[in-house]
Amino acid sequence: GAVVSQHPSRVICKSGTSVKIECRSLDFQATTMFWYRQFPKQSLMLMATSNEGSKATYEQGVEKDKFLINHASLTLSTLTVTSAHPEDSSFYICSVSSGGGYTDTQYFGPGTRLTVL
Amino acid sequence: EDQVTQSPEALRLQEGESSSLNCSYTVSGLRGLFWYRQDPGKGPEFLFTLYSAGEEKEKERLKATLTKKESFLHITAPKPEDSATYLCAVRSLNYGGSQGNLIFGKGTKLSVKP
Numbered sequence: 339g340a341v342v343s344q345h346p347s348r349v350i351c352k353s354g355t356s357v358k359i360e361c362r363s364l365d366f367q368a369t370t371m372f373w374y375r376q377f378p379k380q381s382l383m384l385m386a387t388s389n390e391g392s393k394a395t396y397e398q399g400v401e402k403d404k405f406l407i408n409h410a411s412l413t414l415s416t417l418t419v420t421s422a423h424p425e426d427s428s429f430y431i432c433s434v435s436s437g438g439g440y441t442d443t444q445y446f447g448p449g450t451r452l453t454v455l
Numbered sequence: 456e457d458q459v460t461q462s463p464e465a466l467r468l469q470e471g472e473s474s475s476l477n478c479s480y481t482v483s484g485l486r487g488l489f490w491y492r493q494d495p496g497k498g499p500e501f502l503f504t505l506y507s508a509g510e511e512k513e514k515e516r517l518k519a520t521l522t523k524k525e526s527f528l529h530i531t532a533p534k535p536e537d538s539a540t541y542l543c544a545v546r547s548l549n550y551g552g553s554q555g556n557l558i559f560g561k562g563t564k565l566s567v568k569p
Contacts, residue, residue: 381559449498
C-alpha cells in the first residue's frame with residue numbers, strides 16, 4: 339500500500355490565526371488526495387478532494403474560503419485552516435488513492451491533531 | 456441516502472475469545488466495502504476491500520465477509536494487540552468521478568484483555 343505522511347502531527351494555535359497542514363505521498367505520485375476530519379467518537383467525514391494542478395472539490399457544508407487546499411505537486415497537498423476558531427479543533431487526516439478508477443483503495447496518513455485555544 | 460451502521464459500538468473480549476463485528480449498509484450501487492483499523496491518535500490502516508456478495512478475505516486472525524446488506528469482520532482467537540477501533544466504509548454509485556467517495560461508519564472499539 340501507499341505510504342503517506344503528515345506534518346505536523348499536533349498543533350496548538352490561538353483563535354484567529356491560520357494553520358497549514360502538509361500531506362505527502364512518499365512512494366508514488368498521487369494525482370488525487372483527500373482531506374477528512376474526525377471529531378471524537380464520530381465518523382471520518384470527507385472535507386474535500388484535492389486534485390493536482392486544479393481546484394479542489396469541496397463537500398457540501400465545507401467552506402472553501404476557510405479551508406484552503408493546494409495540490410501543487412504529485413506528492414504534496416496542503417490544507418490551510420484560515421482564521422481558526424475553537425470549533426475547528428479536530429483530527430485532520432489525508433489520504434491518497436492507490437490508482438485511478440472505481441477499484442482503488444485509499445491509504446491514510448497518520449493525522450494531525452489541531453487544537454484552537 | 457447512503458448509510459453505514461456499525462455494531463456494536465464497543466466490544467470487550469478475553470484473549471482467545473472469538474467474535475464478529477457487523478457493518479450494515481444501504482447504498483445506491485456498491486463499488487467496494489472497505490475495512491480499516493484505527494489506533495488511538497492515528498490514521499486508519501487499510502485491512503480489506505470487498506466488492507461483491509459472497510466474497511471473503513483473510514489476514515492473520517481477521518476474516519471479512521460480504522453480503523448484499525452487510526459485512527462481518529470475524530476475529531478468531533484475538534490477542535491484546537488486536538485492540539483498536541475497526542472502521543467500515545463503502546463507496547457507492549452516488550459519487551461520480553474516477554475516485555468516488557468513502558462513507559464511513561462510526562466504528563467498533565474492540566478491547567481484548569489478557
